[in-house]
Amino acid sequence: DSGVTQTPKHLITATGQRVTLRCSPRSGDLSVYWYQQSLDQGLQFLIQYYNGEERAKGNILERFSAQQFPDLHSELNLSSLELGDSALYFCASSVETSEGIYGYTFGSGTRLTVV
Amino acid sequence: TQLLEQSPQFLSIQEGENLTVYCNSSSVFSSLQWYRQEPGEGPVLLVTVVTGGEVKKLKRLTFQFGDARKDSSLHITAAQPGDTGLYLCAGPFNAGKSTFGDGTTLTVKP
Numbered sequence: 001d002s003g004v005t006q007t008p009k010h011l012i013t014a015t016g017q018r019v020t021l022r023c024s025p026r027s028g029d030l031s032v033y034w035y036q037q038s039l040d041q042g043l044q045f046l047i048q049y050y051n052g053e054e055r056a057k058g059n060i061l062e063r064f065s066a067q068q069f070p071d072l073h074s075e076l077n078l079s080s081l082e083l084g085d086s087a088l089y090f091c092a093s094s095v096e097t098s099e100g101i102y103g104y105t106f107g108s109g110t111r112l113t114v115v
Numbered sequence: 116t117q118l119l120e121q122s123p124q125f126l127s128i129q130e131g132e133n134l135t136v137y138c139n140s141s142s143v144f145s146s147l148q149w150y151r152q153e154p155g156e157g158p159v160l161l162v163t164v165v166t167g168g169e170v171k172k173l174k175r176l177t178f179q180f181g182d183a184r185k186d187s188s189l190h191i192t193a194a195q196p197g198d199t200g201l202y203l204c205a206g207p208f209n210a211g212k213s214t215f216g217d218g219t220t221l222t223v224k225p
Contacts, residue, residue: 002157043203043215056212090157103148106157
């Protein structure tokens with residue numbers, strides 16, 4: 001158990017629908033990172049939150065949004081879903097040093113299938 | 116453009132063999148991380164290398180960071196079926212995010 005909790009583990013939905021993925025970071029961690037992993041694009045950074053504020057943005061579509069709540073859990077909202085959004089979505093906490101990001105602790109992911 | 120190129124993409128070997136996988140870039144990284152990912156699970160951090168020329172060992176796994184901090188290798192001695200998985204390298208890119216290579220899928224047959 002990595003300490004990063006993601007729900008649900010699996011999600012099947014139809015095109016055009018909206019879903020919400022949830023993540024609870026490790027106890028005490030203020031950062032939450034969202035990554036998307038698909039077969040053709042590997043692991044792609046989407047967005048980072050730190051203590052409730054957006055800190056960095058990657059290749060996140062306008063149809064996607066995220067937020068981090070006061071209790072530090074985060075939600076990733078995906079709307080107007082397309083077949084190409086089918087992927088594994090991971091949430092992660094980071095270990096940072098003065099030299100930068102030391103590494104990530106990932107949750108088990110949510111497998112999203114859009115049909 | 117992929118910042119981190121990993122090779123080979125796929126590797127299938129017999130139990131007991133040795134192997135090396137590579138992570139290369141034209142960019143200098145302040146550090147590089149190696150992860151192993153099993154099907155249906157998130158990547159698990161194996162090691163972070165920080166200093167150019169650094170060598171770290173984790174049981175049968177040896178990680179090396181290139182002198183110029185542009186490349187890294189992972190060597191596995193006497194591979195076992197439990198080593199099967201996707202091996203990913205990653206490095207800090209811009210503040211707040213890391214870039215990942217596409218990974219090497221390793222299969223170790225009993």
